[in-house]
Amino acid sequence: MYEKRTLPNGLRVIMTPVAGVRGAAVRLFVGAGSRYDPAELSGMAHFLEHMVFEGTTSFPNTKAISIAIDGVGGIINASTGRETTAYEIYVANHYLERAMHVISDMALHPILDPAEFDRERNVITEEIRESFDSPGAWAGMLSNEAMWPSPLPLGREIAGTEESVRGIQEDNLRAFMRQHYVPGNAVLSVAGGINLDEVMTQAERYFGPWESGPVPVWTPSMPPADAPRVRLGYRRTKQTTVILSMPSLSRMDPDVHVLSLLNTILGGGSEFSRLFQRVRDELGLAYYVASGGAEYYDCGSYVVEAGVQPARVVPALRAVLDELDRLRQESVPADELEMARTSRTGRLELALDSPTYLADWFGDQELTENRIQLPDEVLALYAAVTPDDIQRMAQRLFDENLLRLVLVGPHKTPGQFERALTL
Numbered sequence: 001m002y003e004k005r006t007l008p009n010g011l012r013v014i015m016t017p018v019a020g021v022r023g024a025a026v027r028l029f030v031g032a033g034s035r036y037d038p039a040e041l042s043g044m045a046h047f048l049e050h051m052v053f054e055g056t057t058s059f060p061n062t063k064a065i066s067i068a069i070d071g072v073g074g075i076i077n078a079s080t081g082r083e084t085t086a087y088e089i090y091v092a093n094h095y096l097e098r099a100m101h102v103i104s105d106m107a108l109h110p111i112l113d114p115a116e117f118d119r120e121r122n123v124i125t126e127e128i129r130e131s132f133d134s135p136g137a138w139a140g141m142l143s144n145e146a147m148w149p150s151p152l153p154l155g156r157e158i159a160g161t162e163e164s165v166r167g168i169q170e171d172n173l174r175a176f177m178r179q180h181y182v183p184g185n186a187v188l189s190v191a192g193g194i195n196l197d198e199v200m201t202q203a204e205r206y207f208g209p210w211e212s213g214p215v216p217v218w219t220p221s222m223p224p225a226d227a228p229r230v231r232l233g234y235r236r237t238k239q240t241t242v243i244l245s246m247p248s249l250s251r252m253d254p255d256v257h258v259l260s261l262l263n264t265i266l267g268g269g270s271e272f273s274r275l276f277q278r279v280r281d282e283l284g285l286a287y288y289v290a291s292g293g294a295e296y297y298d299c300g301s302y303v304v305e306a307g308v309q310p311a312r313v314v315p316a317l318r319a320v321l322d323e324l325d326r327l328r329q330e331s332v333p334a335d336e337l338e339m340a341r342t343s344r345t346g347r348l349e350l351a352l353d354s355p356t357y358l359a360d361w362f363g364d365q366e367l368t369e370n371r372i373q374l375p376d377e378v379l380a381l382y383a384a385v386t387p388d389d390i391q392r393m394a395q396r397l398f399d400e401n402l403l404r405l406v407l408v409g410p411h412k413t414p415g416q417f418e419r420a421l422t423l
Contacts, residue, residue: 001374002362003196009212010184013203014362014372016191018355024093024192025359028103029367032180033083034160035153035221035296041168042153043124043160045180046080048173050124052087053078054116056105068102076102080158083218083296083368090356093193097202104206107181114170121165128159136307138233139241139408146231146404147223147245147301154221154296182213189363192355220298223247225402230417233408240310240409244320246402248293248300251369256295257381258393259302264340265332265390266323267291267304272339274323279306285316297368302397310409314420317405325423327394331387341382348375398423 002016037044055061059068069076074091087106089099131137141157148155159165188207190199249256260268267275267290279289289306304324308316351357352375365372400423407417 001358002372004366004372005200007183007204007208009208009210010182011203011207011210012187012366013200014187014189014366015194015196015199016189016355016358016362017194017196018192018358021193021355022092023355024091024096024099024190024194025355026089026091026096026099026103027189027356027359027363028087028107029187029189029363030085030087030107030181031083031185031216031367032085032176033081034156034158035082035218036180036216037153037156037160039151039153039156040164041160041172042156042164043158044168044172044176045085046159047120047124047165047168048110048176049078049080049085050120051112051116051173052106052110054120055111055113056102057109057111058105059102060111065102065106068098072098074099078106082154082158084364086360086364088356088359096190096194096198100202100206104210107186108207108210110177112170112173117168117170121168124159124165125162128157128162128165131157131159135233135235135237135239135241135408136305138235139243139305139406142231142233142408143243143245143303143404143406144301146227146406147247148221149224149227152221152223153219154299178213179216182215183207183210184212184215187363187367189359189366191358191362218297221296222299223301223402227404229403229421230405230407230414232411232414233406234412235408235410237409238310239307240313240407240411242306242308242313242317243303243406244305244317245301245303245404245406246397246399248302248397249295250298250300251295252297253295253300255389255393257378258385258389259293259397261337261340261344261382261385262327262390262393262397263291263293263302264344265336266327270343272343274326275304275320278323279316279319283315283319285309285312285319289320310411313407313409313411314416317417317420321421321423324394324398327391328398328423330391332390334387337385337387337390341385345379345382348379
């Protein structure tokens with residue numbers, strides 16, 4: 001489905017042609033996420049992602065960038081995660097060269113005009129404040145801090161803090177770019193109605209001059225086993241945001257596909273999931289309840305999240321914990337596993353029709369795992385999962401001693417929640 005080539009400077013180019021589509025998705029992945037920010041300047045990777053939209057050598061301001069892509073009906077965006085920053089453009093395929101020009105200029109030649117810093121600093125500050133005003137977003141931040149306490153970088157918020165963002169200056173961003181924005185630490189992924197030779201011609205033209213440099217090494221960030229078990233964020237709300245978290249798998253773990261199916265069974269966004277059926281439909285304890293995980297290079301986290309009436313937090317928590325324990329103690333019925341399998345595979349098969357999804361699928365894997373699993377290979381892994389595999393994963397994952405609980409709501413003391421946190 002794809003072809004991989006490497007430019008002389010070390011930039012990997014992944015090309016995925018899709019017959020019968022008129023769009024071309026261009027993604028540049030850079031290994032420059034928030035876990036690489038210095039603690040005192042947390043939010044720097046995110047700040048840089050914002051600043052590149054303020055102008056580049058060829059497109060000197062936000063309007064020029066917007067006209068170049070929006071003006072031809074395209075879509076342009078970017079995102080900063082904990083391990084990567086991704087720049088994304090989707091255009092009609094005859095505008096491929098324009099997309100390559102814009103995305104290369106953003107990553108290689110941002111102006112980083114000091115005159116724009118204060119304005120963008122204010123924008124990011126408002127973004128941070130908005131997160132604190134949202135009980136759900138604040139609970140997510142507290143949950144990450146509980147899983148990876150300071151000084152572990154994965155526990156810090158991607159956008160940083162108001163204090164750290166105030167300290168970020170032009171020379172900080174330029175130094176960060178010199179260290180992390182090197183071709184050996186990046187992957188260019190292009191998918192859709194494309195011609196491979198044309199893609200390589202444009203890649204060589206716009207990314208070939210990119211100066212190579214040493215690839216930075218990440219620092220392990222394993223969750224400690226002795227962190228506080230319950231953390232409260234006091235808010236006078238009518239609903240408590242509950243996040244139960246635990247250490248989980250790294251992205252390189254051979255059982256990530258087992259975890260994916262376990263999550264579908266437990267609470268992964270489907271109304272047939274056990275948490276939805278038990279906590280919402282049978283007990284009426286929550287409107288919203290779901291589970292999910294995040295996998296990084298060296299570690300991961302798994303969470304169950306719900307919105308619950310404050311007086312009913314303990315019974316809701318008990319119901320969730322009982323479902324975790326049931327997966328440890330009992331084998332999943334074959335028909336339930338098969339339903340989870342067909343749901344998961346069906347969603348993947350539908351997503352594969354999208355050039356943007358394919359560009360993400362191949363580019364993200366190449367950068368973060370230094371390998372690519374084809375969709376059919378992943379589907380085969382799903383097909384091989386047995387009820388015993390699900391139970392084995394539950395026994396590995398759901399350890400009472402490693403559970404962490406965050407509550408954002410009108411709660412002042414953790415005692416009753418600590419006592420309830422048992423399997």
